[in-house]
Ligand code: ADP
């Protein structure tokens with residue numbers, strides 16, 4: 090079955106991608122409805138799960154004629170003797186110190202696809218991109234540390250690794266270390282357990298460049314902060330470039346030691362924002378080109394328009410559509426896309442609804458001002474619409490009670506109370522049910538306008 094599925098996938102994916110990502114998978118076992126696949130390291134596993142898993146599942150389904158439960162494991166042992174590295178002739182782009190951390194050779198821990206060439210620049214990321222280029226061109230002489238922050242799936246990891254790939258190409262001998270903060274922490278714990286802290290320190294302090302991804306993971310973990318503080322100082326003092334990413338700014342990490350916060354702010358702190366629709370379109374076209382997909386521009390534009398929350402979802406949408414097209418040999422139209430992506434698109438429209446739009450819509454409906462809803466007056470003609478707005482804010486957005494509370498200048502208990510009051514009353518009150526449904530419609534319409 091697996092071989093057949095591979096043939097399917099080979100037909101869909103460009104040869105390069107197939108060789109790099111699919112050919113390296115080993116099928117360990119097929120038992121009934123279960124299939125166990127294995128790859129050599131975490132990097133492959135993460136990347137496959139993030140990008141190609143739906144495609145693999147679909148291909149297996151097509152050849153086996155049934156839905157199978159597929160698991161992907163890391164098994165480094167079975168690869169040493171059986172399979173050569175994906176590109177045996179090329180030297181590993183990164184030379185990593187391999188100092189006694191198990192037998193796993195940490196090769197290939199930069200994703201070769203995450204380069205500046207494949208990174209699309211737009212209004213929301215141009216400063217971060219310029220800073221990253223500067224750091225890549227003259228490491229440790231421009232921004233050190235470089236601290237990149239932004240929401241999920243907005244390109245932090247890609248941009249960070251682009252710096253690493255750039256330096257690795259220009260200076261093949263440079264010792265570049267990329268790791269997630271979580272791995273850093275786990276290795277430290279292992280080292281503590283095995284009395285191996287000296288080796289751990291050597292590994293992270295004898296390098297030319299350190300990239301730590303998702304550093305917010307340090308937040309609230311004092312012991313590893315201490316360890317990282319010393320690593321940071323050692324590298325910084327010997328003029329080694331440090332790049333960090335996070336989902337928030339240093340000062341927003343409440344559980345971070347002040348001395349670390351100040352160090353993170355020594356260099357440059359730069360934000361990755363949400364891309365505008367032009368950038369999203371450009372990204373999709375680039376990805377379609379890189380993946381060799383034959384999808385019309387009008388469809389790409391539609392996807393770029395509809396999927397706006399982050400780039401990872403955008404990419405996921407593209408891959409889903411492409412998978413469907415190649416497995417069924419069908420062209421798709423907008424209606425089909427909506428069907429294929431309905432869960433994703435629902436989430437997108439929910440993300441687009443804000444408390445602000447709800448307040449405006451409710452105020453307009455009851456002929457009030459928006460400031461009445463957030464203000465202090467308690468007369469019933471204002472208090473009731475206000476409670477309805479609070480209820481809608483809770484049901485139509487993904488925001489928590491405290492966050493909604495802030496936007497009404499109230500505490501979370503008030504919002505909770507209003508939400509329960511309105512829900513309770515609506516159970517028996519047809520008129521209220523109708524009002525709520527009319528308001529929901531209006532909110533959705535106003536959101537489309539706002540986007
Ligand atoms: P984060 O680390 O911020 O969660 P990633 O760097 O993993 O986000 O990005 C998610 C996906 O979006 C990756 O596949 C990445 O290649 C892609 N991506 C993000 N930003 C861009 C961009 N500006 N141009 C092209 N692709 C991008």
Ligand code: MG
Pocket residue numbers: 245246247302
């Ligand atoms: Mg990331």
